[in-house]
Amino acid sequence: MASSKHIAQALLEQAHPPAAAATIFTDKVLRKPLHLRPTSPDPSSQDARARRRLHRLRKEEKSQRRRKPKPLSAKEKRVTGIYDIPDYQKKYEIYVPLHRMWLGYIWEILGMKEGGKAHVTAQSIGAKLASADYHGAEVTIVRSRCVSMVSLAGIVVRDTKFTFQIITKQNELKTIPKKHTVLRFDIPQPGSKLGESDNSTEQTDKEDESPPRDFIFELHGSQFEHKATDRATKKFKQSKSLIDL
Amino acid sequence: MFGLFDSKRSSAKAYVSTGSLPRYTDPQQPPCKKKRYSVIMNQAFTHTVQLLLPEESHQLVWKDFEAKISSVQYSRAIMPLSALLEGDFFNVYIKAGNILMLSEGRPGTDDRYSLKDGELLLDLAKDNYERSGLVGKPVYDGGRKHVKTRYEVKINLRLPSMMHGKKGFERIVWAFKNVLNRSVTWLFHDLEMPPESTIERPLAKHYPTTHVCLPHLRTMKGVIIPNLDHSQALRSDDSFEEWSLEIYEWLSLLELNSPRVSQEDSIDPFLSRYQVQAGDSQTLLNLVVVTWTGLLPGEWVRGLFMKICATHMAYPTEKRHDNFFSLNGYAYKTDVADQQNGFTILCHANGTASPKRSANDVEVEEPKGVDRAMDYVLWQFTCR
Numbered sequence: 001m002a003s004s005k006h007i008a009q010a011l012l013e014q015a016h017p018p019a020a021a022a023t024i025f026t027d028k029v030l031r032k033p034l035h036l037r038p039t040s041p042d043p044s045s046q047d048a049r050a051r052r053r054l055h056r057l058r059k060e061e062k063s064q065r066r067r068k069p070k071p072l073s074a075k076e077k078r079v080t081g082i083y084d085i086p087d088y089q090k091k092y093e094i095y096v097p098l099h100r101m102w103l104g105y106i107w108e109i110l111g112m113k114e115g116g117k118a119h120v121t122a123q124s125i126g127a128k129l130a131s132a133d134y135h136g137a138e139v140t141i142v143r144s145r146c147v148s149m150v151s152l153a154g155i156v157v158r159d160t161k162f163t164f165q166i167i168t169k170q171n172e173l174k175t176i177p178k179k180h181t182v183l184r185f186d187i188p189q190p191g192s193k194l195g196e197s198d199n200s201t202e203q204t205d206k207e208d209e210s211p212p213r214d215f216i217f218e219l220h221g222s223q224f225e226h227k228a229t230d231r232a233t234k235k236f237k238q239s240k241s242l243i244d245l
Numbered sequence: 246m247f248g249l250f251d252s253k254r255s256s257a258k259a260y261v262s263t264g265s266l267p268r269y270t271d272p273q274q275p276p277c278k279k280k281r282y283s284v285i286m287n288q289a290f291t292h293t294v295q296l297l298l299p300e301e302s303h304q305l306v307w308k309d310f311e312a313k314i315s316s317v318q319y320s321r322a323i324m325p326l327s328a329l330l331e332g333d334f335f336n337v338y339i340k341a342g343n344i345l346m347l348s349e350g351r352p353g354t355d356d357r358y359s360l361k362d363g364e365l366l367l368d369l370a371k372d373n374y375e376r377s378g379l380v381g382k383p384v385y386d387g388g389r390k391h392v393k394t395r396y397e398v399k400i401n402l403r404l405p406s407m408m409h410g411k412k413g414f415e416r417i418v419w420a421f422k423n424v425l426n427r428s429v430t431w432l433f434h435d436l437e438m439p440p441e442s443t444i445e446r447p448l449a450k451h452y453p454t455t456h457v458c459l460p461h462l463r464t465m466k467g468v469i470i471p472n473l474d475h476s477q478a479l480r481s482d483d484s485f486e487e488w489s490l491e492i493y494e495w496l497s498l499l500e501l502n503s504p505r506v507s508q509e510d511s512i513d514p515f516l517s518r519y520q521v522q523a524g525d526s527q528t529l530l531n532l533v534v535v536t537w538t539g540l541l542p543g544e545w546v547r548g549l550f551m552k553i554c555a556t557h558m559a560y561p562t563e564k565r566h567d568n569f570f571s572l573n574g575y576a577y578k579t580d581v582a583d584q585q586n587g588f589t590i591l592c593h594a595n596g597t598a599s600p601k602r603s604a605n606d607v608e609v610e611e612p613k614g615v616d617r618a619m620d621y622v623l624w625q626f627t628c629r
Contacts, residue, residue, distance in 0.1 A: 143376045147379060
C-alpha cells in the first residue's frame with residue numbers, strides 16, 4: 001500500500017525535506033501517546049459527596065438497629081386479623097357474664113339499687129349515659145334506614161367509631177352502623193332475674209305492689225359516632241339535625 | 246320553577262275512550278282486558294255507583310234487572326293488623342277465600358292498609374316504615390321531588406312461603422305485634438260469601454256491623470237531552486274534546502240532581518249561564534238515577550255493567566234517543582297521587598248500521614229496529 005500514503009505524511013512532505021518529514025511523522029504521528037484514563041477531573045475528588053452520603057446512611061442504619069421497629073399502621077393491623085373474633089368465640093353464652101358485669105356497671109352509674117327506687121330524668125342521666133361504656137350491653141335495633149336490620153338484638157362486643165358489633169342469640173356476629181339507626185337498651189331492675197325481663201311488666205305502671213318496670217332508653221346512633229375511648233372525656237352536644245335521622 | 250315540583254304529575258287528568266259494545270258477552274267468562282272492564286276492575290274500592298237511565302227503559306228493564314243483580318253487603322269492624330294473620334281469619338279469608346279490606350286513615354297523612362286479592366298493602370309514613378322492618382319502596386307523596394316521606398310495603402299473603410313459622414312471615418308478625426299494633430276501623434267485604442248465608446264466619450270475633458247496599462232511586466222530570474251520538478264529534482279531536490266535556494258536565498249535573506238540566510229551570514243568567522247543548526230538536530225525558538253506596542267491589546260493578554248491557558240488548562226501545570244509560574263509580578281516596586278517582590261509562594244505541602263507526606266495529610247490514618248495537622264513551626279520572 002505504498003501508493004496510499006498517510007495523509008499527515010503527505011502534508012509533512014510538502015512542507016519539510018523528506019528526512020525531516022519522516023522524523024516528524026514518526027515522532028508526532030506514529031508515536032503519539034494514547035492516554036487510556038482521562039487525567040482530569042480527579043475521580044476521587046468527584047465521589048466525595050457520594051461517599052459522605054453512603055457513610056451517613058450506614059451510620060443511621062447502625063443506630064436504627066438499636067431502636068424499636070416502627071409500629072404497624074391501622075390498615076396493616078387490620079390485615080393481620082387481630083380485630084377479628086374467631087368463630088369459636090362467636091357464642092352468646094360467652095358474653096352473658098360480660099353482660100352481667102355491664103349491668104352492674106350501669107346500675108352503679110344510674111344509682112339503681114335493689115329494693116330502692118331510683119328516680120332518673122333525661123337531664124340527670126343523659127350526660128352519664130352519653131359517656132358510658134357499652135361493651136356488654138344488650139341492645140335491640142328499633143329503627144333503621146336499612147329496614148332489614150330492625151329487630152336485631154344481641155350483646156355488644158365491640159364499639160367502634162361508626163359501628164356496634166353484636167353477638168345475637170343465634171350466635172352470629174353482626175356489625176351495625178350507628179348512622180340512621182335507633183338502638184334500644186333494656187335494663188332490668190337490680191334483683192330481678194337476668195334474662196327474664198319480659199315486656200308484660202310495662203303495662204303495670206305506677207302501682208306500688210307490681211314489680212318495678214325495666215329501665216328502657218333509646219339511643220340515636222347518628223349522634224353517637226365517637227370511639228368509646230374518646231367518648232369518656234368528650235363533652236356531648238346535641239346536634240341540630242336531630243329530627244332527620 | 247327550579248324543577249322542585251313535577252308539573253306533569255300535579256294535575257288531575259281525564260282520559261276518554263270510545264268504542265262499541267259487543268252484542269253478547271258471556272257472563273261466565275267476564276272479560277277483563279277490554280278498556281271498560283279493566284277500568285272498572287282496577288278501581289278496587291268503590292264507594293258510590295250511580296246508574297242513570299230513561300224512565301221508560303227503567304220501567305221496562307228494572308224488574309228483570311233487579312232480580313238479576315246480587316245484593317251487596319259490607320261490614321265494618323275494628324281490629325289490629327295482627328288479627329289478619331291469626332288462625333281462622335288467615336286461613337278462611339286470605340288463604341282459601343277472597344276478601345277486600347280497606348282501613349281508615351287519611352291518604353298521605355296516616356298509616357293506611359288495604360287488602361285485595363290476598364295482597365296486603367301498607368302505606369306507611371317514614372317513621373313507622375323504618376320501625377316496622379318490612380321492606381318496601383318509596384312512593385310519591387304529592388310534595389317535593391326526591392324527598393321521600395312515604396313508603397309502600399306490598400305483601401302477598403297467598404305465597405306458599407307465607408306460613409306461620411317461616412322466617413319472612415315471622416318478621417311480619419313481629420312488626421304487627423310490636424310496631425303496627427294500633428287497632429283501626431276496617432271496611433270488609435267477603436267476595437266469596439253469599440249474602441244470605443248465616444254460618445259463623447271468622448270475622449264475627451271482631452263484632453262487625455253489617456250494611457247492605459240497597460239501590461236508592463230518584464226520578465228527574467223533564468230533562469233536556471243533548472246529542473249523545475259522538476260519531477259527528479269524532480271527526481276532529483277538538484270537537485270531540487268539546488263534546489266529551491259538554492256531555493260529562495251534563496251527566497255530572499244529573500248526578501247532583503241539579504235543576505239546571507230541566508226544562509222548567511229559570512235561573513238568573515247572572516248566577517249561572519249553563520245551557521244544555523241540545524241542538525235544534527229539543528228532546529225531553531224523565532230520567533231515573535239509581536245509587537248504591539258502600540264498599541262496592543270491582544267484581545260487583547263489573548257484573549252490574551254486564552247485566553245492564555245484557556238487559557238493554559234484550560229490551561230494545563223503539564226510539565233511538567231513549568236507548569241509553571250511564572254508569573259511574575267513584576273510588577275511595579287511597580293515594581295522594583296517581584290514583585284512579587272514578588269512571589263514567591255512557592252507552593247509547595248507535596242507530597242505523599252505517600259505516601260511520603269506529604274501525605273495530607263489525608259492520609252488518611240489518612233492518613231498522615233490529616239493530617241494537619251500542620256505542621260507549623268512557624271517562625276515566627285520575628287525581629293529582
